[in-house]
Amino acid sequence: VVLPRLPALDVPGQLAFVQAAAGLLEPHEADVAMVPEDCQGSSNLRVPKSLLDPSDILLQQVFGHGAQRVVLPHRSVLAFPHPDLALTTFNGLRRLGMRGSNNAAALGFCMEFMASQRRTDRYDAEQYADLQRTMFQKVLEVWQNLADDEAKIRLLRIPFVDTQIHPQSTSALDLLPYTGTPKRPPLSRSLPDVASWLVGQTVSTTGPPLYALCELVDRHAEVAPWVSWTVRPLAPRDFPSSGVNHTPTMEDVVGHARRLVGLLDLSVSGEQWEEVRKSSLAVLQKVLEAEEDRTQLLKEIRTTKVVVVDQGYGGATLVQPWKLSLALKSNRPPLFAVPDYLAPIRDELTALGARDLHHGGEITAEPLRVGGETMLTLFSDGLNTFSDVTVMAGDRSFYLHRNILMAHCEYFRAMFGSGFQ
Secondary structure, eight states: OOGGGGGGSOHHHHHHHHHHHTTTOOGGGOOSOOEEEEBSSSOOEEOGGGBBOTTOHHHHHHHOSGGGSOOBOTTOSSBEEOTTSOGGGHHHHHHTTOBOTTSHHHHHHHHHHHHHHTTSSSSOHHHHHHHHHHHHHHHHHHHTTOOOHHHHHHHHTOOOBOTTSSOOOSSGGGSSOOOSOOOOOOOOSOOSOGGGOOOOOOOOOSSSOOBOGGGOBOTTSSSGGGGTTTTSOBOOTTSOOOSSSOOOOHHHHHHHHHHGGGGGGSOOOHHHHHHHHHHHHHHHHHHHHOOTTHHHHHHHHHTSOOEEEEEETTEEEEEOGGGEETTOSSOBTTBEEOOGGGGGGGGGGGGGTOBOSTTSOOOOSSOOOOSSHHHHHHHHTGGGTTOOEEEEETTEEEEEOHHHHHHHOHHHHHHHHTTOO
16 A cells, blocks of 8 residues: 555655565565665666665675765665665565675676776775775675576676785786787677687776786786786786686697796896796697697797797896707707706607607717718718808817708707897
8 A cells, every 4th residue: 555655755754664565575575766876866776676775784885884984975886785774674675675795786786887987086006905805705605605607707707906006026927018908709698618618798998907807817816827918917916716717728828938028128027037947848838738620839939939048147048949859958049948947848848859869979060971982971071062051169160061961950940940140
């Protein structure tokens, strides 16, 4: 009898009805607008399930509490109940559908509000960092209780994480940090593997971009950050490990390998080079384990500067895998010995172009003799057989032939094939 007449009552009358009826109505009877909202302008009536619980601690952290709480716009998707509503009514409204932070829709609404306020003075950097971490932990807490895949997808696709709040650390993971906007495929209707999803729309800001949870790579994972940190945003350092972040693809791995050359323009410490070695090994292992497009992947990585080799005095540089030689025990540019950290994949490096010269032995300065009178003549009478290269050893000069040296010696093949003068 009263519900149809509620809009005609003044706010005190509406509040009195809700306070009296909240404990009496059943959820199926409360799917009507009956609760005055707290909003900018005139107050509307809301159904209980479109209300946010004012006593929820996380909602208080996001929107404020009491007189400091944000007054949401008139047509906001969710709203708080009128501030004059008695606290004793909240239990009844929760039973009728009022949403707390355990609700996926309320969590998503919080994320969107945070993102909209990031470039304002509502939160300082420390507050926002604490709040985004708390929000992520809440998502993980309620994740298993969300039976609806669509609800999970919506939470994963809302960009609200600022990865640039914390000061840069001394880790190699903060060298060449990714700051762009990832490519996002269309939203799917299924959820076969949440960790591999990359969906959502970036919030438009004038500052650094904000990222959705499914765009972030778990910084604490054993392999994922080391094969993608330059091409994918890493989760903030205070985010716990989870299974809802982005799983790097082979496209990420190859892109990351290509970007590592940018380290040569930076001042990289010895400890950071150790981490880059870990990244180098992880990249090469991923490529060698690939099954799809394996030939093309090997071809691309073969000529990419991704292998860390020592230069002495604690320094290091990056070289292509094809410049490695399994026969060398020390670096002899343009060829390099296989670094110790690549020992787990040493036997597989030939697939990436590493040279295997008779499976051992140092490359010596003595000319490579091949049986047969023809080859012997070419070697002993180089001046009269169109020699095109002179090799000097001590006080002796050998007049040799470039094509024959390249055919029989990995060292000379690398030298002449790389444009060495």
